[in-house]
Amino acid sequence: MKRVLYFILMSVLSLGAWAQTDSTEVKKDSIEEGFRFTTVDSVGITRVKNQNKSGTCWAYSTLGFLESEVLRIKGIEVELSPMFVVSKTLIDRATYCVRMYNEPRFAEGGSAYDVIYCMGHYGLVPKSAMFGIRYGWSEADSLPVFNEFRAVTGGYVKGLTGQKKLSPVWKEGLQAIFDTYLGACPERFEYEGKEYTPESFVQWLGLNADDYVSITSYTHHPFYTRFALEVPDNWRMDQMYNVPMEDLMRIIDNAIAKGYTLAWGADVSEIGFTRKGIGVVPDADKGADLTGSDMAKWVGFSQDKKKEELTKKPLPEKTITQQMRQEAYDNWETTDDHGMQIFGTAKDQNGKKYYMVKNSWGTLRSDYKGIWYISEAFMQYKTNDVLVHKNAIPKDIRKKLGI
Numbered sequence: 001m002k003r004v005l006y007f008i009l010m011s012v013l014s015l016g017a018w019a020q021t022d023s024t025e026v027k028k029d030s031i032e033e034g035f036r037f038t039t040v041d042s043v044g045i046t047r048v049k050n051q052n053k054s055g056t057c058w059a060y061s062t063l064g065f066l067e068s069e070v071l072r073i074k075g076i077e078v079e080l081s082p083m084f085v086v087s088k089t090l091i092d093r094a095t096y097c098v099r100m101y102n103e104p105r106f107a108e109g110g111s112a113y114d115v116i117y118c119m120g121h122y123g124l125v126p127k128s129a130m131f132g133i134r135y136g137w138s139e140a141d142s143l144p145v146f147n148e149f150r151a152v153t154g155g156y157v158k159g160l161t162g163q164k165k166l167s168p169v170w171k172e173g174l175q176a177i178f179d180t181y182l183g184a185c186p187e188r189f190e191y192e193g194k195e196y197t198p199e200s201f202v203q204w205l206g207l208n209a210d211d212y213v214s215i216t217s218y219t220h221h222p223f224y225t226r227f228a229l230e231v232p233d234n235w236r237m238d239q240m241y242n243v244p245m246e247d248l249m250r251i252i253d254n255a256i257a258k259g260y261t262l263a264w265g266a267d268v269s270e271i272g273f274t275r276k277g278i279g280v281v282p283d284a285d286k287g288a289d290l291t292g293s294d295m296a297k298w299v300g301f302s303q304d305k306k307k308e309e310l311t312k313k314p315l316p317e318k319t320i321t322q323q324m325r326q327e328a329y330d331n332w333e334t335t336d337d338h339g340m341q342i343f344g345t346a347k348d349q350n351g352k353k354y355y356m357v358k359n360s361w362g363t364l365r366s367d368y369k370g371i372w373y374i375s376e377a378f379m380q381y382k383t384n385d386v387l388v389h390k391n392a393i394p395k396d397i398r399k400k401l402g403i
Contacts, residue, residue: 033312033313034312034313035278035313035314035348035349035373036348036349037346037347037348037354037368037373038346038347038348039344039345039346039356040344040345040346040347040353041256041257041344041345042256042343042344042345042356043068043072043256043259043260043261043343043344044068044071044072044343045064045067045068045071045261045341045343045358046064046067046068046071046077046078046079047079048358048359048360048362048363048369048370048371049064049082049360049362050143050360050361050362050363051082051144051360051361052143052144052145052362053143053144053145053146053147054086054108054144054145054146055107055108055109055146055150056082056086056108056110056144056146057338057339057340057360058109058110058111058112058114058115058233058265058339059082059085059086059089059110059114059115060082060339060360061112061263061264061339061340061341061358061360062112062114062115062116062263062339062341062387063080063082063085063115063124064263064341064358064360065112065261065262065263065341065387066080066115066119066124066205066207067079067080068261068341068343069207069260069261069389070205070206070207072259072260073205073206073207074205074206078126078205079126079127079128080124080125080126080127081124081125081126081127081129081130081131081132082127082132082144083130083131083132083144083182083183084118084124084125084129084130084185084198085114085115085118085124086108086182087178087179087182087183087185088118088122088185089110089114089115089117089118090108090110090153090178091171091174091175091178092236093106093107093110093235094106094153094156094157094174095171096235097157097161098157098160098161098166098170101161102157102158102160102161104232104235105154105158106153106154106157106158107154107232107233108146108150108153109232109233109336110233110235111214111233111234111236111238111265111336111339111385112214112263112265112339112385112387113214113234113236113238113387114236115263116209116212116387117209117236119202119207119209120209120210122185122198122199123197123198123199123200123201123202124198124201124202124205124207125185125186125189125198125201126189126191126201128191129186129189129190129191130183130184130185130186130189131183132144132182132183148181149177149181149182152177152181153174153177153178156173156174156177157174185198186198189201211389211390211391212387212388212389212390213240213241213387213388213390213393213403214238214239214240214241214385214386214387215240215241215243215248215251215385215386215387215388215393216229216240216241216242216243216248216384216385216386217242217243217244217245217247217248217322217325217383218242218325218326218329219322219323219326220326220330221242222242223242223243223244224241224242224243224400224401225241225242226239226240226241226242227239227240227242228240229384229385231335231336231384232336233336234336240385241401241403243397243401244322245320245321245322245325245380247397248380248383248386249376249379249380250394250397251386251388251392251393251394251397252342252355252379252386253345254392254393254394255342255388255389255392255393256342256343256344256345258391258392260388260389260391260392261341261342261343262341262342262386262387262388262392263339263340263341263342263386263387263388264339264340264341264342264357264383264386265336265338265339265383265384265385265386265387266337266338266339266340266382266383266384267328267333267334267335267336267337267338267382267384268337268338268382269335269337270378270381270382271284271303271306271307271310271311272307272310272311272317272375272378273378273382274307274311275365275366276311276366276367277366277367277368277371277372277373278311278372278373279357279372279373279374279375279378279382280310280311280314280315280317280375280377280378281317281318281320281375281377281378281381281382282310282311282315282316282317282318283316283317283318284306284310287306287309287310290310290315290316291309291310291315293309314348314349314350314352317375317377317378318377318381319377320377320380320381324381325380325381328381328382334381334382334384336384339360340357340358340359340360340372341357341358342355342356342357342374342386343356343357343358344356346373348373352375352376353375353376354373354374354375354376355373355374355375355376355379356371356372356373356374357371357372357373357374358370358371358372359371359372390403
């Protein structure tokens with residue numbers, strides 16, 4: 001009887017051991033399905049911010065870039081006010097739209113250059129001097145919600161363009177709306193016990209608007225010349241330096257290696273860009289082959305399901321060419337969707353290169369606390385432009401550009 005009980009006990013223990021081993025293997029396989037990243041090189045950044053329900057990524061991303069510049073130049077951390085930049089920029093944009101009879105239509109979008117323009121013409125202020133949204137009681141409930149603000153300002157500008165003659169106070173009326181929703185832009189303020197104007201604060205930060213240049217890469221204008229990229233949010237007609245795709249990537253890599261970050265304007269509408277923190281360019285036309293799915297099953301998948309399958313683990317990606325970039329731009333497949341900050345490089349579990357990018361959607365909307373991992377192919381394909389310190393550009397490229 002004891003021998004029978006012994007064998008029963010040993011069988012149960014063996015079964016348990018097998019089950020535990022099998023469970024471990026399943027967990028390991030599950031990990032293999034995902035992405036695992038190791039940082040290769042990174043530059044200092046400030047905390048991830050949250051633009052919330054506002055189309056102001058251009059302000060958040062470029063101010064994050066400038067905050068990293070202050071870290072690099074002075075070794076101090078500062079948090080700059082997005083709403084100061086938004087207020088100054090959108091008043092300018094509204095004025096432009098009124099002069100153009102609201103063509104293009106007034107909107108809250110912008111570019112990295114708008115922040116540099118604001119810095120050079122109006123200055124900057126810390127967030128402590130202009131917190132921003134005035135209808136909340138704490139930072140938690142004062143995240144930007146632009147639904148009403150967008151409707152009111154858009155309606156105001158549209159209404160102006162229907163008048164035969166404008167009154168001399170129309171801009172004061174619009175400024176009052178901005179001040180009511182965003183707070184008034186301070187003319188003087190105190191920061192760490194000293195008084196500043198927005199202009200003198202920029203000087204104290206060690207920033208100079210003339211140090212920053214925009215870079216793009218398209219063939220409908222000659223390389224190593226400047227042109228205004230034809231996208232709606234480049235309404236100030238920023239003259240960008242045009243370089244081949246290979247030089248664009250060299251500039252990005254050189255900047256990171258030299259301790260600089262970049263403000264990044266990109267298209268994030270692609271199937272390979274996820275809300276979880278990944279940006280890749282898998283070949284959607286070969287989705288069934290790439291994912292090992294049955295073709296009939298693949299055809300029946302929704303677009304969201306296809307996206308999920310193509311971005312759940314590292315897969316082979318398209319090889320990007322200059323022609324592909326141009327065709328995507330010309331066919332409206334590459335649009336100026338979003339602004340972020342490039343600050344480092346990493347590799348996945350297969351040794352493949354990625355760029356580390358700081359987003360402005362808070363820390364809860366991705367698997368990596370507000371950081372996105374962008375493949376080299378995605379960076380080549382979907383970069384509209386980058387803003388960078390001119391000293392971060394390799395010397396031979398600077399010479400060709402005359403910088």
